[in-house]
Amino acid sequence: MSLRDVLSPFTAWKHVIDDPVTIKDPFNRPGADRYRGFHQNDMDKCIGCGSCEEICQNAAIDMVPVEGQHAGPGDSGLRPMIDYGRCCWCALCVDVCMTGSLTMSNEYTWVDSDPDAFRFVPGADGKSWDLDVKGYQREDVRRLTGTTRAPMGEMPAEERIGNFCEIVDGFTPEQAVIEADRCVECGLCVATCPAHMDIPDYIAKVRDGDFEGGLRLLYETNPFSQACGRICTHKCETTCAAMHEGDTIAIRWLKRAITDSVPRERYFDLIRKPDVPETGQKIAIIGAGPAGLTTAYDLARAGHKVVVFEALDKPGGMMRYGIPEYRLPYDVLDHEISVIEAMGVEIRCNMRVGKEISIDQLKTAYDAVVLSIGLHQGRSTRVPGSEKAEAAIDLLRRITAGEEVPVPEQVAVIGGGNVAMDIARSMARLQKIIYGTVGVTVTALEELDRFLADREEIEEAQEEGCVIYPARGPQEITVAGDTVTGLRTWKVKAIFDEEGRFAPKYDETDEMIHPAGMVVEAIGQMSDISLLGADLTEQLEWNRGRIMIDSEGQTSEPWLWAAGDVTSGPDVIHAVADGHRVARSVGKMLAAKREKLQ
Amino acid sequence: MREILYRLKDRYHLGTPTFQRTDLCFVTVRRDEIRAILTELRDMEGFTHLTFLTAVDWIEEQLFQLTYMVNNREANLSLGLRVLLDREDATGDTIHDLWPTAATYQRELREMFGIKFPGSPRVDEEFILEGWTDLPPYRRDFDTLAYSQQTYNDRPGRVTHDPKTHMQKTLYPSYPKGAK
Known part of the structure; x- marks a missing residue:
């Protein structure tokens, strides 16, 4: 034995005045910072999608109606109730939560003689740990559900402007399966769809590669699924659970993927008339x-x-x-x-x-x-000269019917809705075919972010060379003899009065003349x-x-x-x-x- | 690290190494060579420490993957050796004689994945699961939810609501859905 071996135990004495590292009060010690304790749920952020219930491997979660929460766009009004007799604190529910509303506090000690006290709705049934900052939160490094939409191929502006060919490629079946895989099938979108299509069910069919089964489902609620797969206003996508922390599911394109993937002649086998007696009515x-x-x-x-x-x-x-x-x-x-x-x-x-x-x-x-x-029937602005204006809806019909329509080098369109974009882009194509250049101006009363047209319609119109002047009110369609020469507009200061009635106010000093050989009114129809x-x-x-x-x-x-x-x-x-x-x-x-x- | 792999490559079948970091590398080896490689790494290359031994269930490929992580403390290098086993009647070669701690890992893998390690001490004794009669729970074909529902009672009075159906009832009860 060396001298060092004899002396070294005494070196521990130098710590005698240090603070002890043990916990003084073991009965009130807090959990670790990222401990997975009782849940917290932000009632305003939660949308009641039920993904937490779906992922729970212990069947510990029920979705229940809660006082003060109501069903509405993008919110089922339900909230998760957790049975802590079954919860194993694995936090999969927190990891999958579509809005990040569900988290865990680091509180885990709680004694009660009533076992039913351990079944409650976090966030609704107030608990002492509701506002605790510490506890488990998702690391946000990766998500269980993908957050990025599968890319959609589209004809570039310079290729599409000289023709009327379809712009959007549509998903390949493989892309569709990848996109469908992101859907958590909560079904919040179904309430938003005016026809209440079985969206999660047909997305599940896409994910399983069963496009024919998907088509049958589509036809149960919508005999215009091919059209809607292309041009639907897809309001469903505004209430998709995926939108809170990523891209919404491309519901419209998935619908189109189903209709595109089934061969046309197969439709007549899959969509059969039910065997019912003729009523004679x-x-x-x-x-x-x-x-x-x-x-x-x-x-x-x-x-x-x-x-x-x-x-x-x-x-x-x-x-x-x-x-x-x-x-x-x-x-x-x-x-x-x-x-x-x-x-x-x-x-x-x-x-x-x-x-x-x-x-x-x-x-x-x-x-x-x-x-x-x-x-x-197109509505008219009734400004001076408007009797010389074309109605967008009438022009569109004539273009479809293959009738000859006049195509001047400059066209001015009044209106900010989808019909305005449709006619602007159609006229732009005709101009491109005849003159090789586009000369379309679009004016509307609204600011650009308040346009009624779909965002992608506006962006695509701009890509194709249509020039948009937001917040411009039409004052006169200028005419020389029998021919239209342009559109005179004033800057819009306000569209509605204090009572919310339509009564546009203009800044008369801010006047513009948009030269045009044709003015098209696209301000609504009757x-x-x-x-x-x-x-x-x-x-x-x-x-x-x-x-x-x-x-x-x-x-x-x-x-x-x-x-x-x-x-x-x-x-x-x-x-x-x-x-x-x-x-x-x-x-x-x-x-x-x-x-x-x- | 690369020099070590070059030295091994002459005598053993090594897959393409994956460098996670300069000091952390994974490489797949043949089952019949794992003991020889581990022995050489321990005795000749300074990998004296078995950090862990674990498994992955590649159910689609019908394979289990064993991962042996060994560490050279002097050189601060970690090397993960992967061995693929047939999932059917999966059996690995015990290495408890190289590292006694391996016996514990092997006992755990026997219990959680059902991978056998003949000759490993106490390998068939229960590890953390008591009286387990179901599929080994880390196998991906083990249905956790079904097991939980069979095994544990619900508190009485539990009711759940499907968001889609609940919204239909509250927001659009009269829409002719499913009437066609």
Whole structure:
């Protein structure tokens, strides 16, 4: 034994005056900073998507209604209730939480003789640790669900501007599966979709590569899934749980991926008319747009005879004559409508009600009539010279119909909605084809971020060379002799007055002249209701210039229903939802009529 | 590190090394060579410390991967050796004679993955699971949720709500959904 071995134990004495490293009060010692203790949940941030319940491997979480939380856009109103008798504190729920609302405090000591006290809703049932800062929070290095949208191929502006070819490539099946894999299938989007499509269910089909099963699901709620997969206003994506901490799921493109992946001839095998007896009852539908044809689809599948009267050359309504081909190719629409016709729906084109046949004749010959005539008349600004202006909707129809339209080198468009972008971009294409350059200016009352048009429409229009002047109010369409020379605008100071009424105020000193050989008004549309005739117009009840309908789409006349843009709007998916509602209402009336006869 | 791998490469079958850092490298080796390589690393190359021995379940490939992490303290180098085993009746070669602590790791792997290590001391005794009769729980085909539901009772009165259905009931009960 060396001297060092004898002395070294005494070196410990030098610590005798140090603070002890042990805990003085072991009964009140805090957990470690990142300890996984009882949960905290920020009630305002939580959206009730239930991903925590879904991932819990101990079935410890229930989603329950909570006082003060209500279902609404992007929030189910439910909140997680945790059973701490089952919770193993693994924190998978915190890791998967779509908003980051769910965290864990470092509090873990709590004694109670009532076992049910350990079942509660964190954040709603107040606890002493609710505001504790310490505890487990997601590290945010990686996420269990991907946060980035699968990329979408698109024709670049310089390639697409000289033609009307479809711009968006659509997902390949492989890309679609990757994108679908990000969806947590919470279903918050379903409430936002006007037609309440089974979004998580068809996304699950994409993820499993079962595109045919997906197509069947789509047709249960929407016979215009091909169109909607391309041009839907996709409000569903504004309430997607994924938007809180990443890109929303590309719901619209996934829908399109399903419809693109199934060969066209297979549609007729997958979407079959149900085997139901013919009722012998007949329905006339006026207007072959999305609302009318959805009604027709439902009613034909229920065994009724349906005839659709269409004033124009071809069916499709605004989807054909409003939406340009580069957003929705005509062959897609033709195929979509052929599936509806395969249900036995008869579409008679070039049959303008009020001209070739009267509405009274329809009333007599059919058990019910559905009015789905859309909004095909452009509204006018009524500024001086506006009688020389073109209506956007009229121009779009003529372009689709292949009619010759005048294409001056400079065009000014009034309006900031999707129709304004559609006509601006269509005219830009025609100019490019004729002159090799684009000369389109778009003016609208709103600031750019308040435009009604979809963001991507605005961006794509700008990419294609359309110049946008926001917050400009039209004052005059300048004319020299018989020809339009331009548009005079003032800067907009305010669009609405204090009471919120439309009353634009202008800065008269800020005047601009936009030179143009054509001015197009795209400030809204209205219905051409002349087909109703004076008597029926008088009989019907009206609401601010629109036909009044009940919640099921029935007018004040027992034989007449109305659906689509003519009563509600503003897009295809609302029209589809209307169509379903009206079809059910008409179906109920027809069933009652059959019962009476028996 | 590279020199060590060059020296080993002449006599053993090494896969392509993955350098996570300059002082941390992973390399796949053959099962019948792992004991020889570990012995050489320990006795000739200074890797005296077995940091851990663990496994990964590559269920899609029907393989288990053993990872032996050894460390050279003097040179501050860590080397991970991977060995792939058939998942069916998976059996590894015990290394408790090289590092006595390996017996504990092997006992754990036997319990959590069901990987056998014949000859390892007390390897078939329970490690942390008592009276376990189900699939080894770290196997990916073990259904944690189903096990939990079978094994543990719920508190009475538990009810849950599906967000989609709940929203349908509260926000749009009259929409004709599923009526078609």
